[in-house]
Amino acid sequence: MSTSHSQKITYSPAYTIVPTYECFNRCAYCNFRTEPGKSEWLTISQAEKLFKQLHNQDVCEILILSGEVHPLSPRRQGWFQRIYDLCELALAMGFLPHTNAGPLSFEEMQQLKKVNVSMGLMLEQLTPELLKTVHKHAPSKTPEVRLQQLQWAGELKIPFTTGLLLGIGETEQDWWETLEAIAQIHQRYHHIQEVILQPHSPGNQQTFDAPSFNPHQLPKVIFQARKILPADITIQIPPNLIKDDQWLLACLEAGARDLGGIGPKDEVNPDYPHLQEQELREILQPAGWELVPRLPVYPQYDHWFSVNYRTI
Ligand SMILES: O=c1nc2n(C[C@H](O)[C@H](O)[C@H](O)CO)c3cc(O)ccc3cc-2c(=O)[nH]1
Numbered sequence: 252m253s254t255s256h257s258q259k260i261t262y263s264p265a266y267t268i269v270p271t272y273e274c275f276n277r278c279a280y281c282n283f284r285t286e287p288g289k290s291e292w293l294t295i296s297q298a299e300k301l302f303k304q305l306h307n308q309d310v311c312e313i314l315i316l317s318g319e320v321h322p323l324s325p326r327r328q329g330w331f332q333r334i335y336d337l338c339e340l341a342l343a344m345g346f347l348p349h350t351n352a353g354p355l356s357f358e359e360m361q362q363l364k365k366v367n368v369s370m371g372l373m374l375e376q377l378t379p380e381l382l383k384t385v386h387k388h389a390p391s392k393t394p395e396v397r398l399q400q401l402q403w404a405g406e407l408k409i410p411f412t413t414g415l416l417l418g419i420g421e422t423e424q425d426w427w428e429t430l431e432a433i434a435q436i437h438q439r440y441h442h443i444q445e446v447i448l449q450p451h452s453p454g455n456q457q458t459f460d461a462p463s464f465n466p467h468q469l470p471k472v473i474f475q476a477r478k479i480l481p482a483d484i485t486i487q488i489p490p491n492l493i494k495d496d497q498w499l500l501a502c503l504e505a506g507a508r509d510l511g512g513i514g515p516k517d518e519v520n521p522d523y524p525h526l527q528e529q530e531l532r533e534i535l536q537p538a539g540w541e542l543v544p545r546l547p548v549y550p551q552y553d554h555w556f557s558v559n560y561r562t563i
């Protein structure tokens with residue numbers, strides 16, 4: 252029908268920096284982590300060089316995506332400070348930082364709010380069953396810990412991105428319960444700007460070899476998520492993890508309206524390169540969708556910010 256077909260699909264022109272790949276968790280599906288102490292951290296001067304090169308490209312968002320240092324490790328403070336300094340530098344150089352560095356303490360979150368326009372953490376799945384399987388060695392993936400993050404972000408008025416990781420051994424019922432939990436917390440704080448529906452996509456580093464998420468189920472999950480989630484939460488899907496053009500269009504028909512951060516490399520799924528803006532535009536346009544860039548913070552949250560990014 253023509254009305255639904257004059258709509259806009261958004262994406263965020265983004266570049267991902269990785270403060271460190273080291274992580275004390277060992278999620279069985281992860282293709283990102285290295286052993287603690289085994290890889291160099293990104294330095295401020297390396298980041299400065301990177302950001303300078305980005306100046307003549309159309310990048311707004313810097314996604315700070317990190318492996319994690321244990322909250323009780325003596326190295327935690329240095330890890331946190333590095334993330335803070337990277338955000339501060341990004342901001343000073345005219346970019347808009349969005350950090351997803353795993354669970355933070357309340358104080359850490361409060362600090363990072365000063366140098367981020369939005370932040371994120373995937374809820375993944377609420378069922379504790381996964382602590383016996385893919386999350387057996389991943390204390391950060393305890394459902395209570397992650398729900399608490401969503402709650403703190405709400406209390407601190409941080410525009411937040413969360414989402415589900417699909418196909419890691421959960422049931423269909425688990426999807427709806429996790430979505431209900433996000434809906435409930437949003438009704439209290441109104442801070443969830445988008446929910447990512449992320450199909451688990453096998454890479455060449457992971458130890459988890461169960462069948463991946465059946466991509467043909469994604470439109471169904473989106474359709475149901477649209478019914479469960481409040482209307483002011485946008486549903487985001489990663490276009491590089493979707494089988495082909497026809498399925499991408501089916502996901503949009505089902506209610507997805509955002510394609511997330513798009514940049515040269517998907518650090519979490521390095522085996523799945525992103526289509527670039529022009530290619531996406533060519534898939535979307537014939538079906539009546541217009542691809543438009545957005546910022547990593549949605550306009551309804553402008554007044555929540557201490558970061559004076561409007562003047563940049
Ligand atoms: O390129 C990616 N961007 C990811 N992003 C970036 C995201 O698409 C954008 O940063 C947000 O839409 C904000 O603009 C995440 C952000 C989060 O807060 C939480 C999880 C993710 C996961 C990914 C991801 O797997 N790959």
Ligand SMILES: C[C@H]1O[C@@H](n2cnc3c(N)ncnc32)[C@H](O)[C@@H]1O
Nearest residue numbers: 280281282373416449450451452519
């Ligand atoms: C940044 C987010 O990416 C998700 N993530 C981690 N590994 C994978 C994978 N193999 N496929 C898809 N998503 C993944 C996690 O949920 C993490 O929170």
Ligand code: MET
Nearest residue numbers: 283317318351352353519
């Ligand atoms: C590759 S995952 C990066 C973010 C964080 N470690 C998480 O799992 O939530």
Ligand code: SF4
Nearest residue numbers: 274276278281284318
């Ligand atoms: S998914 Fe995140 S928390 Fe899990 S091992 Fe990878 S980097 Fe660590």
